[in-house]
Amino acid sequence: MSENLGRRFVNWVKKVVGLQTNVLRPVPEYSMNPFYWLGALAAIAFGLQAFTGLLMLIYYVPTTDQAYSSTQFIIQNVPLGWLIETVHLYGAYAMILLAFLHMFRGYFVSVQKHPRELMWVIGMLMGLLVLGMGLTGYLLPWTVVSKSASDVSIGMLSFLPAQIGNVLIFLIAGAGSSAAELTRFFDLHIIVLPAGLLSLLGLKMYMFESHGPSKPPKWEDSGTPQGSERSKEYPWWPNVYLYFAMVGGVFIAFLLVASVLFPISLPPEFSPAAASNFVPQPDWYFLWMYQMLKFAPFEGSGIYYALGAVTVLAIMLVILPFVDRGRTRSPWSRPLYVTIGLVMIAELIALTVWGYLTPGALIPTVQAAGVTGGLFLVVVAVTAFAFRLRRKGFAGRFTVNTVVRALGLPFRHAGITGMFLIPLIVGSVAMENMVGALSSGQVDLTSAAVSSAVLFVCFYGMARVMRHLTLNRDKT
């Protein structure tokens, strides 16, 4: 009897909520894997941020004299306050990281092709808002680290053309007093930016429902395989809700345990005296920009070039769907864009790590060019090699012979192998010395350039000659 009652209640709930008819389109099997869910995870992180932020709002006071002490109070005196605060911080980091990963995954499988161009643009806008949330939230504890970093970022706004810059500065920092800055950042952080994010998210979800998840690139280019298990479809209720629960549960679990193991403690409170002894550094997600701004060519009036470069980069990313108009989506058929993407990721990571390691230090031009340029060359070379391997049909068969053959070098014979190991070792040592000189900042540019060029040319030239000789000997 009670079982019948239970079932009737469940059916009633299903009916009034509307779960019996799935308004949302069924979801294919191939999209039930974590790569397709990076955006959803970012949204879950956003929800967690909203929840923890709401709890902290009970105690946080957004005035310059009480911001730090109220945050300290939450961490030290409110039971579980430290956990809420730490989860909020790590959740923010997770959200930003997930947003980046979501964008890059989309970039590499070209989700932004027709008909999803607008989704891409809106996504980039959302990414900007997410970075803004990180920026505004960072100031709120009013520590010496956060206030100094925020002041630097506001200062950068003054380099924009006067009309835009002044308006932005007024919106963000008011007449310039610290109190105004704090209240406006607070307002942006809890109302303006979340409202913007939510509305854009709603718009993007609507478009997602319209277009559906993007197919795996191989399928789109060469047609869906017939009767494929992976194109089987599932209704939203219960499958997608369950998947949400699953990935959300694991995500929050890891955040919780990370927060328990590494609870935050605040840096000292901001005061002009403390700030004068302190080298401002932004949070990790802006370290790449910070590092760029420390390059010698961008000092002083050169800052316009740096900001200009970042703006151009952002615009290039935003208009990507309108630039890359080819219909193919597989990364293997888009070597140029894949290379650009990999270079961007490599440079971002390198600049971030480098920025973290050298707070406040000016980077001389040669070193800057060497590191970024060198990294660029390495990534391009590796990517080109990978594409060449694939083109020669060796994908999936990575044995020494296939790799070596793709390189175009003859290592089949021990003698020739020996003849090549020696210049290889010598070259590596020389290269390592040069890299070491670069990272310590003392580089004799001419000798470095000459030696590396000579090495490369000799090595490759020898290889070509040898291959020619070998090919003439055995006709395989």
Add this chain to the structure above:
Amino acid sequence: MAGAQEENKETLQEGRRSFLKLVLTLGAGATAASFISMFRLLTYIPPPQGGTLAWPVVKVANASTLDPSAPLRFNYPLVDTPSILIKVGYPAENGVGPDSDIVAFSGICQHLGCFYSPLLAGGSPKCNSNFRAAAPQGYCCCHGGQYDFVHGGAVISGPPPRPVPRVILSYDDSTGDIYATGMSAPTIFGHGPPGTSDPNGVLKYDLQGGDLVTEATLFS
């Protein structure tokens, strides 16, 4: 015959499936319950700041009567949390007074809560007669933790994971009086972030949990 068996199997599957649903619902309920248990804390919620919380402000000593060779022990901010005031003799970090050399720190070691002793320059602790302090410092005889009084209570060596909290002093140069007006982060061992344990088994999370010190209970 075979048809009936098939049907039985189907009903069994059906029964199993709905049982599985039940099990899932129970598991979901348990998880939700764990989250909700967090709200048991509602009975412990302290009032938002700006209420009655304040560091006690008490006069500790007068600069003219302070002797560099006699560090002063006093209770601050609670009756059972000792602190140490010391006149270093030369300017120290955050020092107050006419020579900027009067500093005070919590007397509770940040490692496991022992009450440590101050050492003057050249002094030795009771537990380690081979050790000679180079400058005024704290030496905890429980596990050898040392705090540098000249440099804001920083850990010189030993197991303490963080510096000892500093008592914020204020100097009234018209009368020469020295007042204790607060503590700097991190807070006193046992009253701060979790992971610390209170020897008395009662965790005091805010000043209201303990007896605030007054002029009368400053020295006990």
Add this chain to the structure above:
Amino acid sequence: MKLDEGSLRFTVATLLATSAAAIAVYLWNIDLVNGQRVFGAMLGSELVIFSMLVYVYSKPSISGKQSTWLLLGCFVAAVFLLISIQVGVS
């Protein structure tokens, strides 16, 4: 005792739900003010167990490749429980 597919899922699911319930009961009874870090870490393992339960429910079979995921989940949940014990005694 060899279990067929359905019984296996059913047993694993019941085990997971029972451990989830056990942790929930424990969390309702600990001294929350003193055991905040324990609470956080155990909640973490509870969420992992819940995710595993959802996984078992949503997959038609849990042998083969799926069992690897479940083993990984058990490992992670166990690690989180160990962490909660460790922060509890420190």
